[in-house]
Amino acid sequence: IPQSVAKEPGGCCSYRNSEEMARRNVLITGCSSGIGLALAVKMAKDEQKRFKVYATMRNLAKKEPLEEAAGQRLGKTLEIKQLDVCDEQSIKACVNSIPDRRIDVLVSNAGMGLIGPIECQTIEEMKTVMDTNFFGLVRLLKEILPDMKRRKSGHIVIISSVMGIQGILFNDVYAASKFAVEGFCESLAIQALKFKLQLSLIEPGPVVTEFERKVFEDGMKMDLSAADKETAEMFTNIYLKNYKQIFQSLGQSAEDVAEIILAENPPFRHQTNTLYTPMTTLKYADPNGDLPIDIFYKMVFQHDKVFSASLNFIKLLRWRSRKSFDLGKPSQ
Template sequence: MARRNVLITGCSSGIGLALAIKMAKDEQERFKVYATMRNLAKKDALEEAAGHNLGKTLEIKQLDVCDEQSIKTCVNSIPDRRIDVLVSNAGMGLIGPIECQTIDEMKTVMDTNFFGLVRLLKEILPDMKKRKSGHIVIISSVMGIQGILFNDVYAASKFAVEGFCESLAIQALKFKLQLSLIEPGPVVTEFERKVFEDGMKMDLSAADEETADMFTNIYLKNYKQIFQSLGQSAEEVAEHTVKIILAENPPFRHQTNTLYTPMTTLKYADPNGDLPIDIFYKMSPLFIHQGPVLHQGCLLPSFTSFPDVSPAWD
């Protein structure tokens, strides 16, 4: 198999860094990795992890997904502009009541998570179409399928990505291109730590007392416990992603965390869409009093009157 050029965005930390290193250190040297990040001042961790692979199977380049010229400059610097695998990973989070978030903050999340992907594809997709060869891999989220309490804007950005890719995947077939959405659940990374810290510092004065209490005493108080119960490492997600990239017939969607899968399955168990919303609502108050537990591979509150959702586990 010829060595494939892989461009990965958001490689200064987390999933992007773990994936870049895993692919660069592939024993069969099947990949030449172009690991990119918006701010090259944050490249130290990547350089250290790359070790002797730096400059050989891994090169670090500047790329800001919110800047079309930055994307073009990066792609033009790659020999023959050939990108066999694009991994769109760069993203940002936002949690909290929408009353306490500005429209500009929301726009920034959409600009990075959704339009960042669109900008990448506007530059890279035409070359893939001409070659009739290429694999587009998007690090999405289970929140692109099922919205979660106080993740309204982040979920919206990932829903946009999922809908965009569902549409694009049909066109991709015509050009023999492959498109895969990687959908992690909670991942323990610097990304999540920053999101949590920003949530802790949020000014809640614009929210009513009940909403502020719900965010502080339900969501934030249980944030770390949820990640400890369900969270994966960036390396685990990277391992799943490499398997998808190497697959002969890669799937369109792949969830990396089987513990979380039942949560998203609830959505498909009820065509009306009421079941998951009702269950998440009933779960929330009980986090305060009893805490979450793992039940049948899913995070559920520990109470006995949970409605019958057995079809969701089939």
């Protein structure tokens, strides 16, 4: 096997397999479950062995599912590291632990959800969502982007959301955090081109993961006493009632999204779910913004039976192709 000499951080010389040298270092955040876990495993098990994956998570006590999914690739093409996107020192320590601090691909995936009437959410809860979903990305890039710019090489992949394009009922703060991500990346993309860097926004619709299940469960337990009766009933009897049905009809698996991220020459924006695309297209169809709001209003409050029937029809079609999902597992 051909060998090459490389300088280690300590200053001495050591031999590395040339195959290892050719691998791209990939840092992924939020790998304890969902899209992060699926992507980390998929890249680590790449048949061509193109990647060395550094799968990170805030709490290493939750690493067991990833370890099981990685199997024999653990310790070879996949390493698990601690990283909290809300802690600059945690990010720096993780990046410093990677040989030569070289990160060829950064996948910013760690995120936090929040649903419900804003009257029932504290400002601290809202700040935590913004701190994780938006400032978490900013902290990562402040640490990693300068190295990429110096090398004039690198790919930054951001897991955004269709709610970074189109706001949805009772997702006010979460949508705000994703709108912030989208605007930030649109601005940064222009600079990235100058340094020959790739920047990709991945915009999933509903994805059936532990993340979504937790958001739903938190919504079910929410104290609605601060909201007026009409708003509380709207959240409970319209939003939460349709939540599961939407995921069963339109939901993707984390593995589906991971597959798309690995595509060659990804565009700047990529919506992963073609079933959801007509809803986001409304945003571009009317520059005034009235069309999507009017349609969503009528769909929710005036034509709810038609909306429900449409979801059931889509669910039936997907069931026949074995792609209908519940919150947690594919339907049998």
